[in-house]
Amino acid sequence: MPQIEQLAETYTSQIFWLLVFFGLVFFVVGRGMVPRVMDTVALRDTQISGDLAAAQAARDEADRQEAAWREQENARRAQARALIAEAKARAAAESEARLATAQQRIDADLNEAEGRIAASRDRAGAQIEAIAGEAVQDVVRRLAGIEVDAASARAAAREVMNHG
Amino acid sequence: MAAEQAKIDPMHQFTIEPLFGSADWELAGVNIAFTNSALWMAIAAFALWAFVVGGMKRQVVPGRWQMAVESATGFIDDMLAANVGKAGRKYVPYIFSLFMFILFANLLGLLPLGVVGLHPFTFTSHFTVTGVLAILSFSIVLIVGFARHGLHFFSLFVPHGTPWPMIPVIAPIEFISFMVRPFSLALRLFVAMMAGHVLLEVLSSFVISGINAGPVYGVLIAIPSLALMVGIVALEVLVSAIQAYVFALLTSLYINDAENLH
Known part of the structure; x- marks a missing residue:
């Protein structure tokens, strides 16, 4: 076994070189x-x-x-929805008001027209009465030779017209 | 060596020979011949240095080599953290040097350089070497223990919770087991490495002798021996790593005793 046979002659060099190289390893590497x-x-x-x-x-x-962002977005959406609802309400109110004024104007026109019609009818009635009265005077004078005054002739004509 | 070719001596591989005519080198009166053992220490140290240099690129995203070096340091760091705790960090350089130096020595000694005519030498199969490493570790334990705990470090020999009448019996046993530590450290590594190399040498001599003895012996002895050798070499690679690990692990356990006295 060389480990024992060579112990006396080699141990110093073994220890020396081990310390040298292990020391190098420890200080340089370690x-x-x-x-x-x-x-x-x-x-x-x-x-x-x-x-x-x-x-x-x-x-x-x-x-x-x-x-x-989501919170903000939700708030904005709610705001937009409120805005739309408000606009819709305002538009509805406005159109309602405009409709009401138009209706009023139409009603007024209607009333006026009706008044005019009634007036024309009255006037036409009166004229017919006058014409009928004159016709009655004329007819009576020609047939009976009686001179009827205009007022009674007109009354008689009105009576006939009213009773059909 | 030509004379020894006739018979195969499995112990010859452990012979220390001075190189480059350095047999008579002396320092302060002691012989410091640069032997094949010293040469392989130098090779192991250089190989370890080259290995770690490859991991010094300090990249944030490590390459393979840097990863390997960082795994090695991380392995030692984890071992010390697990066995010693936070205080173990300062021993990483020493334990790393110890573990990697022994590991490189063991593995380099297994290299099949005999094929190209070189003689690998496993200096960890010499108890002069393992003994020095064990004494270094043991000294660190003693120095740290007495520096941190003073004479209170002797309470290491009285395990926690020992009934006082038992102290005269327990303390000597603990003291002996404590003093045996460097020897067990040194002998374990030395014996494991030497046994493996002797076994490989014996098996290889079977292969050579079997082939020389004729074709029948060649088939019956040489081939099974060669197959066994392949297996044993794989086992020896494993043993190389395990023995280096055991040396480092036991050293860190002993340091734990010194750092954290029960």
Whole structure:
């Protein structure tokens, strides 16, 4: 077993070179490089968690804004609906008023026309009476030779006309 | 080595040989020959450095290599967080170095470089090496324990809730089990690596001897041995990772004792 047979002659060099090379590994790799590798890992971990937190915050903000937008939208829609209803009511009232004035004018026209018609009829009646009275005078003078005054002739004619 | 070709010595692979004529190098009176063992420590250290350098791009979206390095550091970090807690973070450099250095040593020692005439050397199959690593871990436990808790650290030998009449019995047992820790750490790794390599060497000698002994032996012995070797190599790759993990895990458990004294 060389480990034991060569122990006396080699142990110093074994220990010396092991301490040299393990020391190099410890100070150069272990102390020098490993902490920087671990820093990189830690840096990445913090960056990832930071990014995740930022993404979560952005999402919360988007949700909040959407909720606010929806609320605003609902309010605006309600406002629009109220506006439309108001306009509709106003238009209805206006058309009703205009209809009422038109109706009034039509009624007035109608009344006036009726008045005119009645007046014309009266006038026409009176004229017919006068003509009938004159005709009666004329007929009576020609047939009976009696001179009837205009008033009684007209009364007689009116009586006949009224009784048909 | 030509003389040894005749018989296959499964232990020869653990022989330490000075390289580049450095057999007589001395520092302060002790021999520091640059051996094949030291060469493979250098290769393992360099390979580990190259591996981690590939993960230093520091990209926010990591590539495959960076991902692999970050998985390794994350693995050690998680292990320490689970076993020691928040205070375990400062031991990540040490445990990472320990785990990866042992892992690279174990895996590099398994490389089939014999095919191209090179001799891979698994320095973790030498207890001088595993012993030094175990003593390092044990020293850290002692230093941290006494620095954090002072003499109160001795209460580690009295488990929580021990009835006081039992203390004279329990404390020596706990003390012994505590003192055995560095030995068990060192021997576990050394034995696992050596046993695996000896087994592979023995099986490969079966293959060679079987083929040399003729076609009947070749079919009956060499082929089953080769099939078994393939399986054992896969197992050894697993053992390499598991032993590195066990070394690092036990070290972190011992550090937990020192950090969080019951």
